Amino acid sequence: MEGFLLEYGNLLLRWLHVIAAIAWIGESIYFVMLDLSLHPPRNEHGKKLGVFGEMWAVHGGGFYHNQKYLTNPAELPDDLHWAFWKAYSTWLSGFALFALMYLSKPTFYLVNPASPWAWATGMSGTQASIVAVAFLVVGYIAYSRMCRLISPTMNRDGLLSLAVGVMMVFVAWLSIQIFPGRAAFLITGALMATCMSANVFFWIIPGQRRMVKALKAGQTPDPLDGKLGKQRSVHNTYFTLPVVFLMLSNHYSFTYTGEYAWIIMSLFIFAGAVIRQYFVLRHTGRNDLRFPAAGIILLAVIGWLAAPSGTPAQAGGEQAAVTLEQVQGIVTARCTECHSAKPTYAGFSAAPAGVMLDTADEVLLHAQQIKTVVANQYMPLANLTQMSDEERAVIAAWSGQ
Template identity: 40%
Template sequence: MYDFAIFWEWLSFGVRWLHVITAIAWIGSSFYFIALDLGLVRREGMPEGAHGEEWQVHGGGFYHIQKYLVAPARMPEHLTWFKWESYATWLSGFALLAIVYYAGADLYLIDRNVLDVSAPVAILISVGSLAFGWLIYDQLCKSRLSDNDTVLMLVLFPILVAMAWGYTQLFTGRAAFLHLGAFTATIMSANVFLIIIPNQKIVVADLIAGRKPDPKYGKIAKTRSLHNNYLTLPVIFLMLSNHYPLAFATEFNWVIAALIFIIGVLIRHYFNTVHARKGNPHWTWAAATVLFILIMWLSTVPKVLTGEERVSATGEAFMASTHFPAVRDTVMGRCAMCHSAEPGWEGITFTPKGVKLETEVQIAEHAREIYLQAGRSHAMPPGNVSHMTAQERALLVTWFEETRR
């Protein structure tokens, strides 16, 4: 069983790495093409049907790029499609969601002080919310609101705020932020899978058949791509937030998430304006800084009040172990000075990663993390500042492995 725990930890790490790799590829190509599109210039002598062109230099070479709003007069011999980056990012992200939050639902997904449900019910709520997000967004995009991108985004923002609040009423703070990111990322990837690529395939099919493609398909695809561009930075923040409890584990976490969407839009507005050669709106950085300072303040007042602790069946098993009294004393002596509601270690104001280890229930519920971080590895305590001995680490390993057999 303990070998499986190590395998599962490495599986999580491997899938997380894959998710980062694919996300870099997707976000990189998305940012590049938006910048390219905004920087296109119409010049004399361009081929018929060309909307604009741009010269770029990179890596010692010059690139001459032309864009056709609908399609060129004939199909090129080789056509590169940008879609697998998006698909791989979403699939690896969902796999990571399943590995960490579904498989570890009792620890990472469910907060019984927020909503006392079983793991299957929590997982169904999770999956259903992702599908719900796409359906609502897609219907709004197909409504009359789609005639004005600004109005559409202003309508979408309250929906995102409502989802941010709703997730905090369903899951742990960490899972709430992760799900809001997954909610948004699902919209982005579905845009590629269900709208952008199918529309481009319609245009290609018409071109091959000798028909004149309808320009509406390109216009719709461009609009959805622009939405993805503005949503990207908030998604990155939400995916990274699980490492920072000051973001997800405070009372106003849903307000913080809402403000992050505004900051992301401000930053993208700056870059999109610059790339379109329409000026340098430096005010966007000032506004983003003010909002971030507001987020810092919201993360500290007031402190969240927690309810009565509950122990899972797995936690009860760890507490019943004959090794538990010694483990409890070890953890409280070596770890609890930082991992507590009021950390006693100088320079640490809030418990690292939101993990508290000052009660028996908390220690039992975090048995796997203690085993991996302080037993099988020497990651904790950092730099072994509390002088945990080799015998104490061996005790943590024995306690976990014997209990899990």
């Protein structure tokens, strides 16, 4: 029953998280588009009011006329629409999901038996959970410090972007050393998402509050508040695509199990950023195809790096062909404790990832997946059922039929 409740809670939180993220990212993409599509006001009235730019749109059977004022609108109504709850609820639901899945089973998901560092392989579940949460906190502090040191008044933002890129490569590499691949991708994504939400919480919203307060008091707002909010908001724009990728990567073990996992992760982050850049520029009327081209090249390199290398099947060519019975014997010994209609492994109430391997037909149905996850050592999870190298060699030599 407890296992079931965890599963159901997982589904509900995931639902909430995805909806909140769609709302947040949708709004953020919309505002980037709006900001970059503004034209100077066409009529005298707008100019007189001090409108900085405006955009006309048609949507849902009506016409919309957006006008942007910089920091000095003539009047500021009380019912201003603020955008922050979507960001906060995305982070909160995401962290709750992370706690439910990873922090509740840290020995399965957060301890990396293959880490090159002895302290990491020797961590207890609790220690691994603390390290994972610290990764997010320290990561955000380091990022924020960097912003303040390198470009305190938005004066060296090019250099800052470069530094953030280098930091993400380092984070990708570091996370892969400490955590198992799947968790490493997720935690790197969670760190970027934490930076995004924290940017809203600590920078963008407080700055806007100070600006509104100054306006209400009849003073001129400090332009630095606007600038620093903008700086963080620009980072958020380029983080969105990579973050969504890193969250989805969880379902694709080929991304995070190979020896190039951290390079693949870094390349995906850059691919996401350059693809976003294309759309950002498009809003300003520029159609610079070099950006999507660069994105496609990066994705092709990733495909090349992640593709399975020749299996040792050929090496065992002289031996008798592996039979389905042999494979099923191994699967029953090493996999069905979890991958069954009725799992017996403690903590599993349903077949993980929906993969059931009770019958020969089911094994055949999942043949390719089984070969992949056994070859790249992703399964059995943390090798909890102690699969031997000989057994892996048999699965590798199996034709899958």
